[in-house]
Amino acid sequence: MHSNSFFKYVVILTIAFIIAVPARTQTVVRMDMPPQPDEPLQAVTLFEEELYPGVPTILGEMGYLVTGGTSPFTWEWFENSELIATGDVAPVTPEAGNEYHVTITDVNNCSVTIPIIISFSDDEITTSEDAGSMVSVRTGHGQNLISLSPGFDRGGTILLRFYDMRGILHLEESITGSSDIPVRLPAGIYLLHIEGEGINHVERVVLL
Numbered sequence: 001m002h003s004n005s006f007f008k009y010v011v012i013l014t015i016a017f018i019i020a021v022p023a024r025t026q027t028v029v030r031m032d033m034p035p036q037p038d039e040p041l042q043a044v045t046l047f048e049e050e051l052y053p054g055v056p057t058i059l060g061e062m063g064y065l066v067t068g069g070t071s072p073f074t075w076e077w078f079e080n081s082e083l084i085a086t087g088d089v090a091p092v093t094p095e096a097g098n099e100y101h102v103t104i105t106d107v108n109n110c111s112v113t114i115p116i117i118i119s120f121s122d123d124e125i126t127t128s129e130d131a132g133s134m135v136s137v138r139t140g141h142g143q144n145l146i147s148l149s150p151g152f153d154r155g156g157t158i159l160l161r162f163y164d165m166r167g168i169l170h171l172e173e174s175i176t177g178s179s180d181i182p183v184r185l186p187a188g189i190y191l192l193h194i195e196g197e198g199i200n201h202v203e204r205v206v207l208l
Helices: 002-020
Strands: 042-045 057-060 064-067 074-079 082-086 089-092 100-105 111-116 135-140 143-148 157-163 169-176 181-183 188-196 199-207
Touching: 042 111, 057 188, 064 100, 074 089, 082 089, 135 199, 143 169, 169 181
Parallel strands: none
Antiparallel strands: 042 064, 057 089, 074 082, 074 100, 100 111, 135 143, 143 181, 157 169, 157 188, 188 199
16 A cells, blocks of 8 residues: 555656656747859959059949849959959049959859959050940040041931949030030040930940
């Protein structure tokens, strides 16, 4: 009798202890992974023109085509190994002998680096005309003069719009035939939108 009572007493105490002590629980926190890109991050330069030493300009994302990766992207601009600007635009006055590049990084910390070409010519820059340019830019009497390149003066009025690398419109002018028009803008590199009958063209020009 005593042994049965003792056994029942032990069982009751054990059950009471199990009820009194809360069970340990484990909390699982779900961490959402950043979205994964379908293609690796890549970037190419849209303009082949080189920059010129001593000519102020604004470098910006408008000059590059970014594909793949996962947005948003961060932009870091370097002179030699020193970070000189962050963001989608970077004001810079290139100096001969220095190296420049931009590093683009996506949300997954994947990055691509593109060198920025600096012209090392010591010759005086007097024109931005090349084989594929629709306009010729000359300096004279302390100002820039723009005219249509031979073969592109097709008659009619051509509209010229000058944008900086931020995409801000600074000047809008009309030109006809082989005439010259003065362009009074701060020295630098601009995107020139050329529009007319049968013409819709964008190129980069250097103003001194």
